[in-house]
Amino acid sequence: MSTIVSTQVQLAARPTGWPTADDFRTVQVMYGDPEPGQVRVVNEFVSVDPYMRGRMNDVKSYVPPYALGETMTGAAVGRVVASASDDVPVGAVVLHQLGWRDVAQAEAKYFQVVPEIPGAPLSLRLGILGMTGMTAYVGLTAIAGLQPGETVFVSGAAGAVGTAVGQIARLLGAERVVGSAGSAEKVELLTSKYGYDAAFNYKDGPVRRQLRDVTPGGVDVFFDNVGGDHLEAALDRMNDGGRLALCGAISAYNATERPAGPDNMANAVTRGLMLKGFTLPSYLHHGPEFQERMTEWFAAGKIAYDETVVDGIENAPQAFLDMMRGGNIGKMVVRTAG
Amino acid sequence: MSTIVSTQVQLAARPTGWPTADDFRTVQVMYGDPEPGQVRVVNEFVSVDPYMRGRMNDVKSYVPPYALGETMTGAAVGRVVASASDDVPVGAVVLHQLGWRDVAQAEAKYFQVVPEIPGAPLSLRLGILGMTGMTAYVGLTAIAGLQPGETVFVSGAAGAVGTAVGQIARLLGAERVVGSAGSAEKVELLTSKYGYDAAFNYKDGPVRRQLRDVTPGGVDVFFDNVGGDHLEAALDRMNDGGRLALCGAISAYNATERPAGPDNMANAVTRGLMLKGFTLPSYLHHGPEFQERMTEWFAAGKIAYDETVVDGIENAPQAFLDMMRGGNIGKMVVRTAG
Numbered sequence: 001m002s003t004i005v006s007t008q009v010q011l012a013a014r015p016t017g018w019p020t021a022d023d024f025r026t027v028q029v030m031y032g033d034p035e036p037g038q039v040r041v042v043n044e045f046v047s048v049d050p051y052m053r054g055r056m057n058d059v060k061s062y063v064p065p066y067a068l069g070e071t072m073t074g075a076a077v078g079r080v081v082a083s084a085s086d087d088v089p090v091g092a093v094v095l096h097q098l099g100w101r102d103v104a105q106a107e108a109k110y111f112q113v114v115p116e117i118p119g120a121p122l123s124l125r126l127g128i129l130g131m132t133g134m135t136a137y138v139g140l141t142a143i144a145g146l147q148p149g150e151t152v153f154v155s156g157a158a159g160a161v162g163t164a165v166g167q168i169a170r171l172l173g174a175e176r177v178v179g180s181a182g183s184a185e186k187v188e189l190l191t192s193k194y195g196y197d198a199a200f201n202y203k204d205g206p207v208r209r210q211l212r213d214v215t216p217g218g219v220d221v222f223f224d225n226v227g228g229d230h231l232e233a234a235l236d237r238m239n240d241g242g243r244l245a246l247c248g249a250i251s252a253y254n255a256t257e258r259p260a261g262p263d264n265m266a267n268a269v270t271r272g273l274m275l276k277g278f279t280l281p282s283y284l285h286h287g288p289e290f291q292e293r294m295t296e297w298f299a300a301g302k303i304a305y306d307e308t309v310v311d312g313i314e315n316a317p318q319a320f321l322d323m324m325r326g327g328n329i330g331k332m333v334v335r336t337a338g
Numbered sequence: 339m340s341t342i343v344s345t346q347v348q349l350a351a352r353p354t355g356w357p358t359a360d361d362f363r364t365v366q367v368m369y370g371d372p373e374p375g376q377v378r379v380v381n382e383f384v385s386v387d388p389y390m391r392g393r394m395n396d397v398k399s400y401v402p403p404y405a406l407g408e409t410m411t412g413a414a415v416g417r418v419v420a421s422a423s424d425d426v427p428v429g430a431v432v433l434h435q436l437g438w439r440d441v442a443q444a445e446a447k448y449f450q451v452v453p454e455i456p457g458a459p460l461s462l463r464l465g466i467l468g469m470t471g472m473t474a475y476v477g478l479t480a481i482a483g484l485q486p487g488e489t490v491f492v493s494g495a496a497g498a499v500g501t502a503v504g505q506i507a508r509l510l511g512a513e514r515v516v517g518s519a520g521s522a523e524k525v526e527l528l529t530s531k532y533g534y535d536a537a538f539n540y541k542d543g544p545v546r547r548q549l550r551d552v553t554p555g556g557v558d559v560f561f562d563n564v565g566g567d568h569l570e571a572a573l574d575r576m577n578d579g580g581r582l583a584l585c586g587a588i589s590a591y592n593a594t595e596r597p598a599g600p601d602n603m604a605n606a607v608t609r610g611l612m613l614k615g616f617t618l619p620s621y622l623h624h625g626p627e628f629q630e631r632m633t634e635w636f637a638a639g640k641i642a643y644d645e646t647v648v649d650g651i652e653n654a655p656q657a658f659l660d661m662m663r664g665g666n667i668g669k670m671v672v673r674t675a676g
Contacts, residue, residue, distance in 0.1 A: 054608065061608045062578070062608050062609070062610070227603060227604060231603060232599070240400070241620075246603070246606050246607050247607065248607060249603065249604040249607055252604050258601035258602065259601060260598040260599065260601060261570070261598065261599030261600040261601050261602070261603050262599040262600075262603065263596035263597060263598060263599050264596065264599070265565060265569060265584070265587065265599050265600065266565060266587040266590050267615075268584050268613060268614070268615030269584050269585065269586060269587055269615035269616070269617065270392065270399045270400050270615070270617065271400070271615065272400070272614075272615055272616055272617060272620055273614070273615050274612065274613070274614045274615075275606060275612070275613040275614070276606070276610075276611070276612045276613070277605075277606030277607040277608070277609065277610055277611050277612075278607070278610055279607065279608065279610060282579075282610055
């Protein structure tokens, strides 16, 4: 009755160091009518995220590596246009992990029906109202145990997670929030829009010195998206009993040689620091709590956001590459043609 | 009525890098009769510990630095020989922190009366039945949350804390316990006397390779006394959800340049690892629990120990220097002449 062409982006080669457009290829897949139990979804937005870089390597990690010739999986949001399942009706908005394609067709179990949130573009389900925002929330609460009155430092603060961390930290009662970013424009945005008390451009000089200048009272909670010199600088500034939520290490993702680690790990002993790495799949049980609080904050107009939107599924690789180099402010998403 | 000469060892100079005997000086102090509220104690043993190296530097830490010309404070155990206090009677065994001296005289509040433990030399109050054993216990329980069936790796396993960690881990139900030490003799002792399943001499080859060879199933809990290449090797071998109790970093204490840190901190993110540094002063509330369990284990003959005993308070500096270079097996103590 209704066959459809799905444009999909696959991993064509495993990059060494920085990926390039040649590591991907775009293919067309034909779908016939949904079979019994299947659903057809036209995506509106697909997500490009830093963790995907790790999956392009053929190494064991918390998510398995992409197979060569496999369509890049990852978060996406769309609407059901055809359904042969009683569980997922036509017209429903669904989240799924089928990734970089404009049309997704699969068994209903792969799709999670979510309500529309008044005033919120669907893309926010991939960002501040979705996994990105939840990563920020879990890192500050379950991992770092942020207490009111504390000072928070966020690395990569203008990224998707970072812009959420600063605001959530403030809403949870942080006394002072400081962040780093990679351009003057981003730094300005952090203090003007995202409630940061101070921010610095890590390209302007040593992170160690710049962080010291903006944290006269030290740091209680460090939310790390970057690793490397940022982690080292934070270890110097942590107050006794400080907690470091290690969310990412984008500085290392494309390195071909292992970077030297922080030279001051001994501070962890003398200051009684806790460093805890985390990835969201282990903390999905915090989802309901996050959704409740974030929806309330959003409805009350307390959540600012930026998105960097790239049009066309065929441009997903370039969006991903730009994001890895810091070309985004807030969440980077790809708007699919539908 | 009864003046007495106390021989004491003071810090004479702040070392850069490895300390030498010239950084200390021995002095004689005269005490008159104890004044009202005071107690006179003849020490039997005084402790030399790695953390003292940090106090010789003029930097802020969890214990303040030694002042030049101050007697080296630290743990000691002795008997009360004269008392002008109702709280601390003559004949009592007392623990105190007045350190490197053969006679201590001060207000009663500085002395903690402790019961004698059948079959236990008083020196064990400075070691496995005291702060050393408690450091091992707290690290495995409150910090690392060791669970039965897990694999534990201990660096510096033949030292005072390390010999306690291996045994306590086993008593708490660890499935496999492996350790590193700095000589063939120590390695042999770990497997023959201290219940280690495997051990290696870190001087025999890269820690990374040697650790891999003895942990085919990975590591769940790492108890670190060494830092540096041991921490880096452990980060490679940790299983998902692993915990790293960071107790010391003796590899760095005498370094004049900051050592490069672990090049694989990103593993903390992908494997959901928790690294937690600790020093005992923050965990003294675990004392009663530790004393109860350890006394029971000791009475049941389940606790082995070694001590390296040096005679004469004037030899405390050399004992300390030997300990820093790994010249001890088990706890290093100085037997005072009395």
